[in-house]
Amino acid sequence: MIRRQARLRREYIYRKSIEDRERTILEKKQRLRSALDENKQIPSDLQDDAIPIQKTLDWDYEDFTGNTTHIDDEYKWAGVEDPKIMVTTSRDPSSKLKQFAKEVRLLFPNSQRINRGNYEIKQLVDACRSNDVTDLIIVQEHRGVPDGLVICHLPYGPTAYFNLSNVVMRHDIPDTGTMSEAYPHLIFNNFSSKLGNRVKSILKYLYPVPKEDSRRIMTFSNDDDFISFRHHVYKKVDGGKDIELEEVGPRFEMKVYQIILGTLDTVSSSDVEWVYRPYMNTAKKRKFLTNE
Incomplete structure (x- = not known):
């Protein structure tokens, strides 16, 4: 093997x-x-x-x-087979990070959460490969505040690293009901550049194809390279003429800072597809996820 x-x-x-x-x-x-x-x-x-x-x-x-490109190899089963996702945390997670990992697990259909324990990255990746897992998601924290998200596509990559900010847990949002586990419709706004389409593909293929009658919506809206994530369900009112949105959370902002053409266990030997550098701040109006 x-x-x-x-x-x-x-x-x-x-x-x-x-x-x-x-x-x-x-x-x-x-x-x-x-x-x-x-x-x-x-x-x-x-x-x-x-x-x-x-x-x-x-x-x-x-x-x-x-x-065809390597992207066609990476996502050749997209839309044919539903993704299978594993969610875990960094080492020694706080109670808040554990709670956030549970909520992240509910965001992705066909996903499971495992306790990190003493598992090393290579052990996690090997276990995911042997169980036909398509994506490994690791949530990270700093002083008890979730601040990082790593998405590793299996078996060959890519691996995308995101910063998280303004994280609001779903239980901190007033009047939230039970979370639907239906396959959601996805809305992507303002991903028009080559990098934007790449990030869009990485996020989009985490979800299976939804049914037409699904009333669950997940929105990824890019504004100045910060991706705002929102999670809603809707219901029809006034005889079906209008709809009413209800936020069910969680909500957070994401910013990609690195994409590598490999998996987490081959980071040292994998090519870097894109990385955010400090000198990129010199152009204040420069945007990476759009063509503006």
Whole structure:
């Protein structure tokens, strides 16, 4: 089993390693096609390769958008099989973090929570792989306040790290009833950049496909790279003409600060897909999750 996992991992890394070359070729094709369609001069950096590239254009569909990527390998069963999620905490969790982990477990259908105990990261990941778990979620804290969320997609990654702030437990929200466990509808707002779509995919594929009559809604709204999470249920009023939202919690703000192309047990040897750096603060209006 260990040798098979290693072989599959090597095959995945190889497929990922040739993506940059294929992406460069695709970009050249698109630029050349655009120049020919608009009857413009071929860009100088494409003139030497223009004839070989033009011969390959006839083999592409007109609406050809590109080759498959490592993202297609990561989420190849999305929408076909429901995700299976394991939720746990960092070492020696406080009572508040334990309570927050219970509430996080209720946010994801088909999820289970386990006590961290003395388990190491590699033991957790191996146990999840052997039980066909698709995602491992770890909640973290600082001085009793939940402040971190790690989402590790299995078996090969990616792993996304989020900061949490303004965490409000569902029992701190007045007039909250019992939490529905129906498959929720998802609302994503303001995720328009390449990184935004990547983060959207990581979050979206944690949930199974909902039924049309589900009245549970989860909202991820991006504002200045802070993702506000809200959880509501709705009911119809006035004969079904209007709807009334009821917040059931919990609520918090998320901010992604790192994405790696690997799992938690291979952090040291995995490529970093994106990481937030201190110098990025120099442009005050710079936004990463949107194209603004």
